[in-house]
Amino acid sequence: MIDSVDKKILELIDKRVVSGEKLAEELGITRTAVWKRVKKLRNLGYNIESRGNGYILKSRTELLLENEVRPFFKTSFIGKRYVFFKEIDSTNTYARKSVFEDGTVVLAQKQSSGRGRRGRKWVSSGKGLYFSIVLKPSIPVSEVLKFSLIFPLSILDALSRSGISSKIKWPNDIYINGKKVSGILIESDTEGEITNRAVVGIGINVNDSLEDIKEIEDIATSLHIETGKYFDRKLLLSEILFQIEQRYISFLTGKKDEILKDLEKNMLWIGEDVVLTDGNSKTEGKLIGINNYGGIRLKTENGILDIFSGDLSLRKVDDV
Amino acid sequence: MDKELLFEIIEKIKGTNIEEVEFETENGRIRIKQFIGERKQITPVQQPVVEIKEEIVSSVPTKVETKEEKKYHVIKSPLVGTFYRAPSPGAPPFVEEGDIVSKGQVVCIIEALKVMNEIESDVDGRVVKILVENGQPVEYGQELMYIEPR
Numbered sequence: 001m002i003d004s005v006d007k008k009i010l011e012l013i014d015k016r017v018v019s020g021e022k023l024a025e026e027l028g029i030t031r032t033a034v035w036k037r038v039k040k041l042r043n044l045g046y047n048i049e050s051r052g053n054g055y056i057l058k059s060r061t062e063l064l065l066e067n068e069v070r071p072f073f074k075t076s077f078i079g080k081r082y083v084f085f086k087e088i089d090s091t092n093t094y095a096r097k098s099v100f101e102d103g104t105v106v107l108a109q110k111q112s113s114g115r116g117r118r119g120r121k122w123v124s125s126g127k128g129l130y131f132s133i134v135l136k137p138s139i140p141v142s143e144v145l146k147f148s149l150i151f152p153l154s155i156l157d158a159l160s161r162s163g164i165s166s167k168i169k170w171p172n173d174i175y176i177n178g179k180k181v182s183g184i185l186i187e188s189d190t191e192g193e194i195t196n197r198a199v200v201g202i203g204i205n206v207n208d209s210l211e212d213i214k215e216i217e218d219i220a221t222s223l224h225i226e227t228g229k230y231f232d233r234k235l236l237l238s239e240i241l242f243q244i245e246q247r248y249i250s251f252l253t254g255k256k257d258e259i260l261k262d263l264e265k266n267m268l269w270i271g272e273d274v275v276l277t278d279g280n281s282k283t284e285g286k287l288i289g290i291n292n293y294g295g296i297r298l299k300t301e302n303g304i305l306d307i308f309s310g311d312l313s314l315r316k317v318d319d320v
Numbered sequence: 321m322d323k324e325l326l327f328e329i330i331e332k333i334k335g336t337n338i339e340e341v342e343f344e345t346e347n348g349r350i351r352i353k354q355f356i357g358e359r360k361q362i363t364p365v366q367q368p369v370v371e372i373k374e375e376i377v378s379s380v381p382t383k384v385e386t387k388e389e390k391k392y393h394v395i396k397s398p399l400v401g402t403f404y405r406a407p408s409p410g411a412p413p414f415v416e417e418g419d420i421v422s423k424g425q426v427v428c429i430i431e432a433l434k435v436m437n438e439i440e441s442d443v444d445g446r447v448v449k450i451l452v453e454n455g456q457p458v459e460y461g462q463e464l465m466y467i468e469p470r
Contacts, residue, residue, distance in 0.1 A: 149433070190439055
């Protein structure tokens with residue numbers, strides 16, 4: 001989308017007026033080519049003003065283009081390959097269709113059919129972060145559950161560095177003040193007993209206004225709605241990827257059970273009466289914590305139960 | 321080589337349907353075979369060096385395998401979770417009974433902790449039976465499908 005010549009133009013006209021003639025000379029291209037490139041950059045959201053016969057960059061684009069986010073990345077392999085779309089159906093669908101190297105990040109400014117669990121929809125207003133990470137852990141499928149907990153914990157850590165305190169609704173939703181701010185969908189390929197690839201889709205409502213998420217305002221919120229502040233999505237993305245890489249490396253090198261402790265420390269509704277809904281089945285009980293595999297542990301009328309799938313919700317008073 | 325031991329083994333396997341015993345001592349490898357009647361369909365299992373005692377004890381009950389298990393390849397759940405036959409509700413199932421599948425083809429999803437684990441067939445063949453209903457919880461090692469290898 002943006003090549004080295006474009007980058008050079010942005011560099012040269014950053015905060016100072018440079019004439020088209022001078023740019024053409026510096027870059028060894030014609031003045032028409034300069035004009036065409038400036039037009040392209042404007043279309044990508046760069047605010048470039050014309051002054052006399054020169055140009056000046058007043059503000060950068062809001063699009064999370066590779067050249068915009070790359071300077072902030074602190075990771076060694078996650079995001080080394082970065083694929084950006086202005087709009088796509090779903091980053092997970094795209095990331096799963098192709099063969100990508102370990103650590104590839106696919107990010108979209110907008111998703112036209114963002115997906116959640118079992119065909120549910122993820123609303124992507126364009127003001128949040130919607131991306132997928134391709135990971136190739138080659139771990140026994142029995143460890144995938146623990147592995148999957150890396151992601152909510154990393155987002156929680158990244159948010160906490162921005163001064164936001166959040167909780168995890170088992171297994172991997174992020175909640176602030178009782179509403180969902182981030183969701184994760186992991187799709188993995190298992191052959192025999194080994195999981196070779198996992199595509200981790202992450203959606204976070206960042207600068208969304210109440211209006212942006214109107215259709216889901218009862219259950220969802222955004223970082224902006226909760227804090228009144230606007231967040232730099234480049235910094236947030238970079239911090240999340242960094243936290244994920246740290247936790248992922250420590251997971252692969254053996255520190256697997258720390259994840260369970262960390263989850264339990266940051267989990268929503270521990271000690272409260274909850275309902276777990278899975279398809280048509282409902283299980284009620286007191287949420288005790290999680291078991292050694294990352295499943296949820298409920299104290300029910302029929303004793304203690306360990307459950308691995310379903311939707312957790314708080315039991316309302318009128319249900320009793 | 322201890323001849324007594326050899327005779328003892330021969331005595332022990334006489335009358336059983338053990339066809340072959342092979343074992344190894346520091347002096348070498350010994351294989352004892354006996355004719356046990358018509359050759360049935362025997363799967364070419366690579367028998368490693370067998371401990372004689374174990375072989376005698378274990379071989380008798382293994383003959384009581386069900387016909388289905390022998391003939392068909394079983395896809396088992398590699399984890400505890402919920403079994404799904406389709407990628408999302410309303411979508412067509414990955415496979416139906418009677419479908420031909422190839423190795424590496426996705427046959428179902430087991431969900432746990434919101435991780436959608438796509439389970440691939442590890443053989444080429446035909447789906448003979450799907451043993452679990454869509455949306456049902458499954459245990460580790462639970463049989464999900466029978467595939468007739470081709």
